[in-house]
Amino acid sequence: MLLPTKFRRFLEDTGLITRFAGHYFSQGVKPRLELAELIRQCYIIGYSSLGLVALTGFIMGLVLTMQLRPALVNYGVASQLPVMVGIAIVREIGPVITALIFAGKIASSVGAELGSMKVTEQIDAMEVSGTNPFKYLVVTRVAASTLMLPILVLVGDAISLGGAFIGVNIKGVTSLHLFFRQILDNLSFGDVLPAFIKTWFFGFAVGVVGCYKGYTSSKGTEGVGRAANSAVVLSSILIFIIDLIVVQVTDVMGLN
Amino acid sequence: MENVIVIEHLCKRFGSNIVLDEFSLTVGKEENVVVMGKSGAGKSVLIKCIIGLLKPDSGKLLVFDQNIPELDHEELDRVRARVGFLFQSNALYDSMTVRKNLEFPLRRHWIRITQKEVDDMVTEVLENVGLAETVDKLPEELSGGMRKRIALARTLILKPEIILYDEPTTGLDPVTGREISQLIVEMQKKYHTASIIISHDMHCVKLTADKVSLLMGGRCYAEGTYTQLEQSTDPKIKQFFE
Numbered sequence: 001m002l003l004p005t006k007f008r009r010f011l012e013d014t015g016l017i018t019r020f021a022g023h024y025f026s027q028g029v030k031p032r033l034e035l036a037e038l039i040r041q042c043y044i045i046g047y048s049s050l051g052l053v054a055l056t057g058f059i060m061g062l063v064l065t066m067q068l069r070p071a072l073v074n075y076g077v078a079s080q081l082p083v084m085v086g087i088a089i090v091r092e093i094g095p096v097i098t099a100l101i102f103a104g105k106i107a108s109s110v111g112a113e114l115g116s117m118k119v120t121e122q123i124d125a126m127e128v129s130g131t132n133p134f135k136y137l138v139v140t141r142v143a144a145s146t147l148m149l150p151i152l153v154l155v156g157d158a159i160s161l162g163g164a165f166i167g168v169n170i171k172g173v174t175s176l177h178l179f180f181r182q183i184l185d186n187l188s189f190g191d192v193l194p195a196f197i198k199t200w201f202f203g204f205a206v207g208v209v210g211c212y213k214g215y216t217s218s219k220g221t222e223g224v225g226r227a228a229n230s231a232v233v234l235s236s237i238l239i240f241i242i243d244l245i246v247v248q249v250t251d252v253m254g255l256n
Numbered sequence: 257m258e259n260v261i262v263i264e265h266l267c268k269r270f271g272s273n274i275v276l277d278e279f280s281l282t283v284g285k286e287e288n289v290v291v292m293g294k295s296g297a298g299k300s301v302l303i304k305c306i307i308g309l310l311k312p313d314s315g316k317l318l319v320f321d322q323n324i325p326e327l328d329h330e331e332l333d334r335v336r337a338r339v340g341f342l343f344q345s346n347a348l349y350d351s352m353t354v355r356k357n358l359e360f361p362l363r364r365h366w367i368r369i370t371q372k373e374v375d376d377m378v379t380e381v382l383e384n385v386g387l388a389e390t391v392d393k394l395p396e397e398l399s400g401g402m403r404k405r406i407a408l409a410r411t412l413i414l415k416p417e418i419i420l421y422d423e424p425t426t427g428l429d430p431v432t433g434r435e436i437s438q439l440i441v442e443m444q445k446k447y448h449t450a451s452i453i454i455s456h457d458m459h460c461v462k463l464t465a466d467k468v469s470l471l472m473g474g475r476c477y478a479e480g481t482y483t484q485l486e487q488s489t490d491p492k493i494k495q496f497f498e
């Protein structure tokens with residue numbers, strides 16, 4: 001069967017990335033924990049997307065609330081607005097939007113950074129300086145993005161709910177206490193846990209794809225640009241695919 | 257004379273592209289060998305095999321009497337600590353200052369070393385290349401010639417017994433190129449290193465070479481001192497000396 005070239009390349013990429021991810025686990029457990037570099041990367045990766053996550057989260061919460069209100073008013077359930085918005089943000093919008101922003105910011109910068117290090121032989125230089133570049137560069141960055149994205153999602157969710165609170169109060173009046181009481185009463189364990197767990201997978205996907213694209217980028221400066229670009233595209237697609245898989249799995253497990 | 261590098265019948269191909277085909281070369285202690293060859297002849301591939309960045313397909317490749325392709329990671333790292341590599345593109349870490357760049361191989365190769373010793377070595381090696389004032393600068397703030405010097409300093413900081421230079425003067429203006437060649441000679445004298453120097457720059461070759469090897473068609477086409485090869489009547493050799 002002849003698959004369209006683009007789709008075939010996507011499948012090939014996914015296969016190679018899976019192998020790259022396997023390499024991550026086999027190298028990650030070997031000695032010489034690059035702890036200092038890991039902490040540095042956590043700081044860089046987490047901090048650099050914080051502002052963007054906060055801004056987009058706030059706007060999403062606010063806009064979502066304002067858009068949903070008319071429909072709920074029509075059905076005469078405007079009082080349920082915080083619950084609707086809260087569930088939407090915590091279960092889906094918060095994790096996915098934050099992960100997409102994160103992909104745009106981190107996958108591209110990691111892809112470009114490692115790509116240019118590869119092209120200018122810096123990765124080879126590390127190797128001859130008694131350093132395993134895969135551990136020093138890739139393992140630390142993948143671990144950092146896996147660790148930092150869940151935290152960013154928590155922050156994003158909280159700011160988003162803050163935006164929603166303002167959105168609710170534009171046309172109505174609710175106290176902050178009542179607003180959160182209403183949301184928390186209606187959120188169950190089954191809402192929060194899968195949403196939180198999938199953010200680890202999103203973070204891992206962004207880290208692995210960014211590193212893979214950079215680490216294997218071809219020679220020449222245009223290879224670096226392509227690495228950054230395709231890292232963003234592929235990791236964004238993977239985020240949706242993981243989202244799709246997680247919703248199926250939690251459905252089967254009866255968590256929905 | 258005792259040999260520090262012995263290469264015999266080394267073969268390396270990428271798919272159908274045969275790059276090294278039974279290449280042989282020996283480098284003695286404190287001997288400086290220049291490898292010349294056209295662009296794409298496989299000179300970089302050769303020295304990357306020597307440092308273990310590429311794995312040859314077959315042949316013998318001894319550095320300090322150890323067969324490089326057979327070494328495990330730790331053994332390879334121990335050899336690498338004694339062999340310096342000056343990359344054609346310098347390969348300075350552009351996210352790190354000059355100081356951090358120079359400290360990197362030290363901290364990586366020797367785990368037990370005091371900060372004072374590190375500082376002293378950084379200062380010494382920067383003075384050797386005449387750039388003591390750049391210690392807190394980033395590579396992007398330096399000119400091409402200065403970057404080459406810093407890269408050389410980073411190579412020298414481990415006091416290697418062998419240095420592999422990949423086109424050290426290519427891409428520099430003639431004056432700076434000459435300064436770098438001069439510096440290479442000075443460092444050879446000071447640290448008594450053996451070296452393999454890849455170069456097309458006749459001034460650099462003349463200045464540094466004890467022996468010249470011509471890499472052509474994947475093998476050693478000719479070998480001899482600079483004067484011997486310069487006087488050759490073979491047109492294939494002559495073209496390099498015009």
Ligand SMILES: Nc1ncnc2c1ncn2[C@@H]1O[C@H](COP(=O)(O)OP(=O)(O)O)[C@@H](O)[C@H]1O
Pocket residue numbers: 270273275293294295296297298299300301302
């Ligand atoms: N990693 C690699 N993968 C595939 N081919 C390579 C690789 N490195 C070098 N080559 C090929 O080997 C040949 C020699 O390259 P190189 O040693 O860089 O030439 P030069 O003598 O100019 O330094 C070239 O044809 C190049 O395309």
Ligand SMILES: [Mg+2]
Pocket residue numbers: 299300301344422
């Ligand atoms: Mg080359």
